[in-house]
Amino acid sequence: SQNDASSPPLVLAVYASPKADEVRRQEAQMRGTLTSGRLRVFRLALLLFLAMLPSKGAVTTTVSRLLGVSGPVYACAPMVQQSELAFRLLCRRYGVNVAWTPMYYSKHFAKADKHGRSYRQTNYDGASPAETGPLIVQFAGDDPDTVLTAAQYVEEHENVAAVDLNFGCPQSIARKGHYGAFLLEEPELCMRIIDKLATNLRKPVTAKIRILPDRQQTLDLALGLARSGASILTVHGRTKEQKKQFCGSADWTRIREIVQHLEQHGMGHVPIIANGGMASFADCQAALDVTGAAGVMSAEALLEDPALFAHAIGSGVPGFGSGLDHLTPIGIARRQLFLADEYMELAREHTPAHPQPDAVIKAHLFKLLHRCLAAPGNEPFRNALGEAKGFEEMRCLVESLSANYEQVEAAGKGHDPGIVARSWY
Template structure:
């Protein structure tokens, strides 16, 4: 199907120079071949029909297994496109605030951009009002494959705003949010959750979401109090228990640092796919089999001739940003993540970056050139074993 580009909103922004961000109100206007649009809202389906439709939709998308997790200010369009280039098969947008999204045209134009290549796509919202959430969801459903409800954010801002993981204290409200979307959207509804301290509570929670109309469930294997991913290891056994308890597709989130983790997680949990977040920020080529030096120590089967490093990836990311402009704060964050090891060796260059109130692409490319002239290289390594095929992973209804 032919596609064309048109603005999400009808009015272009005129304040490009009032701060250090780029305004980009245009998004591609599918539906495309991946679209969840099927002509009738989900509300007319019940029981077995909803389960069958959930699986039919997942299979239509190609059953993606390698997925970019939602990251506030970090899973924006250019970064999603970079990860897709290096093996990601689907991606989430950053968490969008449903009320602000419905009220503020500038927020919509800057915080949500997409293009025809950016599929399959989950658009994630935080919310605590079913009607407001539906309003926001209807604005994006032509451009995505799932509208996702953030039920897992554990940060203080989520506590103050009464959304994310802090809705776990109000299960009836969560149920009403899911039902409102499931009964009124054409595109399927997905949810991303954290586990309760008690396993049975988590299983009951997952079943409630399924009964309310959730068509896909992403499970983060930590509680909302376990915020530090390096301190608390995700519990894959809980994800496995949820996968065995529900009949909709389940994705696993937590402990995905390289492709061996992907293989082990899929085998241990039985999940349909995995999400990676923090590890992708340092190594957007993770899903192509590349590892940072941190994860190759002690490994014997490594291609020592690493021909890719974080600087190469940063340059590619900046090229995507030039094509698909996003706020500069997002770009600045990715520069710090991808060049973090270099900055530890040459903190003066990091200080130069931090001193820049307004960034330019010329300045950022110059930073990369300065580091290269200093002879610094942070290579990414490819593991020697390539006998693992994701296509062998099971997927059952």
């Protein structure tokens, strides 16, 4: 029917269902190409299609449609000063198929004055044509209108697949700024922010959360965010209290409970990405098995090993498919120095978007080369990196460390466990 006066009762019931957010997003994409009557038919057909799909099939469809990814998501986490363009490009070479930008503070990003322009020009790197895979831009903030304004600056960029809300940062700065995991204490505010963006953006909206101490509150939160319009939820299996020396183990069973809860309440098409406690590719596979999630996200483990997911793509570089712990000591050193050299070349071409780009590069080198720099006898190299000023000094340091390991290998000490240290993670 082409009559705009009213909608059939069945269509109204459908539009009020738990999957209405998915229908609204699809409808927004079709608006302007279909008449209103045909839009109602499209809306009904889409919802019925989603309802008939098995949960796993619905999730696979959502991931493929939103991100263009087939199979599990292997994600590079949003990391302040660390998930910048050069590092994302390195990780993408070795299996990362979806990457998050660093977190951007929406109050600064949204300003239309010279301070806002300066903040965006200095910190944002999501529009580079060098990055062709799906990119998710993360914002932190507590005001729906401000976060929306910030998101509207980036939604037109071609490689931006979605806009993400940071509801997971547990650090004291997030408490002071009233964002991150501290907003989880105000679930209605979190849902209002998601709803505001999902209603007004043309790109999908996602959210990254932590679990709450109370199981039911966690389930209610995840379901509420999904119903408010979150297309994907990334769940860190730790509470905000679990950080630094109190970090403890991530609870993957709590993530599984969220997956099951969404399935039971008609939102099984919303993919869950599991985060936390994955130090190796074997851990990632175990997390997928335990949680039933659509993918996994790594942060700190990727900082040491950007090739963490290399096994997923069968990297042709020797030693890159098995992980660090399966290599000889000299194999570990070679691998890490190779990755550090690759990162330096990418950082030379794509200077980190940060007020102090050299500090970003140096932080990456300390993580990438930790096993080498922390080994007995390598203190001079560690100190030299700490004192290095500028890109060229850091590059020369990496070359000197590489030459040192060539001498170690030539001396027949390549299998000596003492030539590399244990992981910092």
